[in-house]
Amino acid sequence: MPDLPFDATDPRLAAAAWSRIAEPPDAAAGALVENLGAVEALGWLTSVAGGRASAGAQDWERAVAGWAPRLENLDIRRELDTLHRLGGHLLLPGDPGWPAALDDLGVERPHALWVRGGAVTGTRAVAVVGARAATTYGQTMAAELGTGLAEAGVTVVSGGAYGIDAAAHRGALTVDGVTTAVLAGGVDRLYPVGNTRLLNAVAASGAVVSEVPPGSVPSRNRFLARNRLIAALGAATVVVEAAWRSGALSTAARAADLSRPVGAVPGPVTSMASAGCHRLMREQGAVCVTDVAEVLELAGAAGEHLTTPDRPAPPGLLDGLDPVARRVLDALPARGSAPVANVARAAGLPPAEVRAALGNLELEGRARRTGSAWARPR
Amino acid sequence: MPDLPFDATDPRLAAAAWSRIAEPPDAAAGALVENLGAVEALGWLTSVAGGRASAGAQDWERAVAGWAPRLENLDIRRELDTLHRLGGHLLLPGDPGWPAALDDLGVERPHALWVRGGAVTGTRAVAVVGARAATTYGQTMAAELGTGLAEAGVTVVSGGAYGIDAAAHRGALTVDGVTTAVLAGGVDRLYPVGNTRLLNAVAASGAVVSEVPPGSVPSRNRFLARNRLIAALGAATVVVEAAWRSGALSTAARAADLSRPVGAVPGPVTSMASAGCHRLMREQGAVCVTDVAEVLELAGAAGEHLTTPDRPAPPGLLDGLDPVARRVLDALPARGSAPVANVARAAGLPPAEVRAALGNLELEGRARRTGSAWARPR
Numbered sequence: 001m002p003d004l005p006f007d008a009t010d011p012r013l014a015a016a017a018w019s020r021i022a023e024p025p026d027a028a029a030g031a032l033v034e035n036l037g038a039v040e041a042l043g044w045l046t047s048v049a050g051g052r053a054s055a056g057a058q059d060w061e062r063a064v065a066g067w068a069p070r071l072e073n074l075d076i077r078r079e080l081d082t083l084h085r086l087g088g089h090l091l092l093p094g095d096p097g098w099p100a101a102l103d104d105l106g107v108e109r110p111h112a113l114w115v116r117g118g119a120v121t122g123t124r125a126v127a128v129v130g131a132r133a134a135t136t137y138g139q140t141m142a143a144e145l146g147t148g149l150a151e152a153g154v155t156v157v158s159g160g161a162y163g164i165d166a167a168a169h170r171g172a173l174t175v176d177g178v179t180t181a182v183l184a185g186g187v188d189r190l191y192p193v194g195n196t197r198l199l200n201a202v203a204a205s206g207a208v209v210s211e212v213p214p215g216s217v218p219s220r221n222r223f224l225a226r227n228r229l230i231a232a233l234g235a236a237t238v239v240v241e242a243a244w245r246s247g248a249l250s251t252a253a254r255a256a257d258l259s260r261p262v263g264a265v266p267g268p269v270t271s272m273a274s275a276g277c278h279r280l281m282r283e284q285g286a287v288c289v290t291d292v293a294e295v296l297e298l299a300g301a302a303g304e305h306l307t308t309p310d311r312p313a314p315p316g317l318l319d320g321l322d323p324v325a326r327r328v329l330d331a332l333p334a335r336g337s338a339p340v341a342n343v344a345r346a347a348g349l350p351p352a353e354v355r356a357a358l359g360n361l362e363l364e365g366r367a368r369r370t371g372s373a374w375a376r377p378r
Numbered sequence: 379m380p381d382l383p384f385d386a387t388d389p390r391l392a393a394a395a396w397s398r399i400a401e402p403p404d405a406a407a408g409a410l411v412e413n414l415g416a417v418e419a420l421g422w423l424t425s426v427a428g429g430r431a432s433a434g435a436q437d438w439e440r441a442v443a444g445w446a447p448r449l450e451n452l453d454i455r456r457e458l459d460t461l462h463r464l465g466g467h468l469l470l471p472g473d474p475g476w477p478a479a480l481d482d483l484g485v486e487r488p489h490a491l492w493v494r495g496g497a498v499t500g501t502r503a504v505a506v507v508g509a510r511a512a513t514t515y516g517q518t519m520a521a522e523l524g525t526g527l528a529e530a531g532v533t534v535v536s537g538g539a540y541g542i543d544a545a546a547h548r549g550a551l552t553v554d555g556v557t558t559a560v561l562a563g564g565v566d567r568l569y570p571v572g573n574t575r576l577l578n579a580v581a582a583s584g585a586v587v588s589e590v591p592p593g594s595v596p597s598r599n600r601f602l603a604r605n606r607l608i609a610a611l612g613a614a615t616v617v618v619e620a621a622w623r624s625g626a627l628s629t630a631a632r633a634a635d636l637s638r639p640v641g642a643v644p645g646p647v648t649s650m651a652s653a654g655c656h657r658l659m660r661e662q663g664a665v666c667v668t669d670v671a672e673v674l675e676l677a678g679a680a681g682e683h684l685t686t687p688d689r690p691a692p693p694g695l696l697d698g699l700d701p702v703a704r705r706v707l708d709a710l711p712a713r714g715s716a717p718v719a720n721v722a723r724a725a726g727l728p729p730a731e732v733r734a735a736l737g738n739l740e741l742e743g744r745a746r747r748t749g750s751a752w753a754r755p756r
Binding site: 021022023026062065066067069070072137140141219220221265266267268269270274275278281282287288289290291294326327330331341344345347348349350351352353 | 399400401404440443444445447448450515518519597598599643644645646647648652653655656659660665666668669672704705708709719722723724725726727728729730731
């Protein structure tokens with residue numbers, strides 16, 4: 001095993017190297033780096049992989065056997081050069097701007113974030129995720145939530161896929177909001193290609209980030225690993241549309257693992273694109289969310305962003321009445337008029353009470369006296 | 379106060395009379411009849427209302443003042459004649475065929491049911507309710523649930539309104555199911571008139587019932603009172619569509635009061651007709667139900683009618699694989715082939731493990747050896 005061609009005692013280079021060596025999520029690498037620091041951990045790995053020392057326990061030997069092949073031709077300066085050429089920067093745990101929410105991932109916290117753009121998230125972020133094969137309904141909802149969150153000063157976090165991801169970003173961008181896309185592969189290759197223009201706009205507003213270096217392909221496993229970052233970055237995760245089996249459900253599961261609230265947008269039960277959302281509500285206790293106010297409530301600290309308990313609706317004829325007045329009003333004949341005795345019989349109430357209630361209703365313009373009888377107004 | 383013109387010592391006539399005298403739900407009348415029996419309670423009322431005795435406590439005086447006006451011209455034989463002319467029959471608590479589920483209403487249990495048709499409910503019933511102003515989506519869902527419940531041998535219980543109520547009955551009737559309509563007014567006047575043909579079909583299949591005698595108008599208060607009967611008759615209540623403020627929500631609330639499970643069918647959040655359903659899920663803990671299997675599970679005894687934990691879906695490429703095999707398969711190049719060392723580096727796994735996994739994948743036809751390199755099948 002040759003020595004590494006870069007300065008492996010540079011903490012930033014060592015951390016970046018670990019993000020290249022360990023396939024996320026790799027709890028062993030996480031624990032090693034957390035305990036020794038990236039530099040010491042890398043030094044240990046090179047000595048062990050080079051046969052100059054023993055890995056010790058069998059678990060560690062297995063881990064080293066997985067990492068060692070990636071030490072060959074490892075020169076993390078190349079990937080950093082690529083990042084810098086694209087105007088990007090490396091973000092390490094503890095750096096100013098490092099999203100502290102990722103620390104909740106423990107040993108599965110990324111070694112580094114490869115960032116194109118500015119701030120990864122603001123003080124509050126919400127993950128909006130869902131199916132690539134989204135319907136017009138789902139995309140409309142995702143865009144509305146993206147817009148509403150941005151207007152509330154909340155960063156939108158999602159992937160970079162077609163469908164719900166793209167619609168959520170677009171919704172935030174239409175109001176110049178801040179939005180962050182977490183990619184499964186390297187940030188040098190904006191994937192999918194059809195979203196290149198959108199992801200460039202995302203980078204200009206917020207950030208396009210990845211935990212794997214430039215050059216890394218967006219494999220299936222990396223999509224699954226990436227989902228934990230989206231779940232961790234969001235104070236809550238909202239699934240807008242998802243099929244019965246969908247990657248978005250894994251993001252929801254990761255959010256639940258992290259004790260982050262999960263919301264799901266309902267849809268027609270006849271739409272397969274909503275089946276996963278309904279499944280989350282039924283099986284995982286996801287909260288039904290239907291608008292941005294409810295999403296903000298889900299993501300908010302206690303007492304913050306509470307939705308109004310009731311919504312404006314046209315007042316009904318019987319609104320604001322006590323039970324006796326309701327029954328009296330209900331007992332007035334639809335046409336014509338009736339004496340108090342008849343109204344009392346129809347209402348099943350004592351005549352004295354009915355007389356008093358009618359007097360009050362008359363004052364409010366809800367009943368009308370015609371001689372000794374009573375009628376509805378007008 | 380004149381003596382009553384009918385035999386007030388006949389328990390059936392006395393009970394029927396109470397269903398005419400007390401405006402439901404009337405807990406005082408319920409408690410009185412429960413304690414004294416309908417005959418004794420009626421005797422007491424006539425003597426008190428006639429001034430021959432004192433009602434005692436002030437609460438009772440007030441109750442009597444509400445009941446007394448309805449003693450005038452009371453001859454419950456008239457209403458029974460009307461019922462019998464229509465081929466109907468009176469059902470009293472304890473009668474064979476009396477739905478024991480109504481006994482859960484306690485002092486708000488009806489004094490009698492005025493029935494047109496046969497059995498009021500079978501051994502199991504589910505209430506399917508919702509908005510009059512239903513959408514095509516809601517009516518389709520209500521009809522599907524009605525059909526599915528009927529096919530499962532479950533009685534459908536609903537009101538007689540246009541929209542969801544009518545669609546639920548129709549769905550049950552299309553497969554010759556049993557369905558029960560609970561009316562707010564008397565069963566002599568099928569209301570609304572536009573549903574006359576449907577309600578006659580309901581009576582022929584199951585029953586059209588009311589707790590108030592023929593001649594009673596379907597007032598607003600009676601709709602609200604009627605909702606408790608629908609909620610009590612169903613082992614569960616399902617709201618298919620409901621506006622943010624809707625009578626169907628009161629049925630759901632009564633079901634919850636009775637510790638009956640409540641389900642709500644989700645819909646597009648852009649549909650005002652589903653706003654009440656989503657509200658029930660958010661605020662009242664209603665269960666999201668999307669098909670008849672889920673409704674049966676909701677209504678079933680423990681372990682009965684469990685929905686399958688997973689649904690058939692096309693198997694994915696990575697299904698049924700252990701995590702190592704997944705990562706190895708994921709690491710095979712999309713095109714062409716690669717030696718074990720390259721696959722191991724791409725997977726971030728020890729080469730020895732990768733070699734073993736590739737051997738197994740080859741046996742399963744998921745990987746293909748080409749000389750010393752490995753590729754995806756075909």
